Amino acid sequence: MIITGGAIAQPSPSSTTDYDPTASLSLTIPFGAGGIRDFGISLNLLTTNEENAWMGGAGVTFYPARDNKLGCSVIGGRNFTNSELHFGYDFCQKVFNFGVGVLDTKGEDSVEVLQDSDIRLKQDVEQIATLDNGLKLYSFKYLWDDTTYVGVMAQDLLQQAGYRDTVTTGNNGFYAVYYSRLGLKMVTLDEWQQDNTSIFL
Incomplete structure (x- = not known):
């Protein structure tokens, strides 16, 4: 079989690209008097692993500086290359927060x-x-x-x-x-x- 490089394929009008839900691990900081001293570590479930795309999700946060309390947040934000930035609301701790996380994203060349x-x-x-x-x-x-x-x-x-x-x-x-x-x-x-x-x- 002869295999060489060639012209770029023209996709059909009904081609679809596979992106999947994924998880991220993030540093989460609640808004409030404690500021960054009240940081938490969050495990988040995100709606997509698509690179450079908007996403939503939910997360569970462990706050070591808040007497090891747990939080539960709804979040939304954007994925970048193997990272994400999100804002959310923690229903358990009744506080808004933001976070920066790492994850395995997929770009157009890898899906x-x-x-x-x-x-x-x-x-x-x-x-x-x-x-x-x-x-x-x-x-x-x-x-x-x-x-x-x-x-x-x-x-x-x-x-x-x-x-x-x-x-x-x-x-x-x-x-x-x-x-x-x-x-x-x-x-x-x-x-x-x-x-x-x-x-x-």
Whole structure:
């Protein structure tokens, strides 16, 4: 199999990106007379691990300077690269707070992208190649798009035990594929014709 760099894939209009809820560990400081002397250590559950994105969540805080009291907060803020900044309200201690935390974020280059790959969503389908590993490549158009793409078919992958974990059911109820798990990316037919190795990561 020939593998080289190539053109950047053009995502279909219904591709989705996988981000997940995550946890952060933060230094939390309550607003009030004690200030930073009343700091706490918080474990927070956040709605997303997306980098450079707004998030919400909830946290449990241990306040060593407040007689080892526990707090329970609702928070909101923003994720940065492997860090987060948030503001919140502690219902247990009845105080507003802010915190700076660390977490494992995902940027656009590190997430898995789901690509619609169900034959029921495609038209003008034609097999154009078979890779050395047995994967069949097709040219096709989506029902909602005039662009011709080159990629795999979810139904083919489901018939091969080694590739079934690359297929899932999308939010629209149709099959979608994690192309990166195949070492591939979806490209346009024009890109494929200019360089038929452009489909490989």
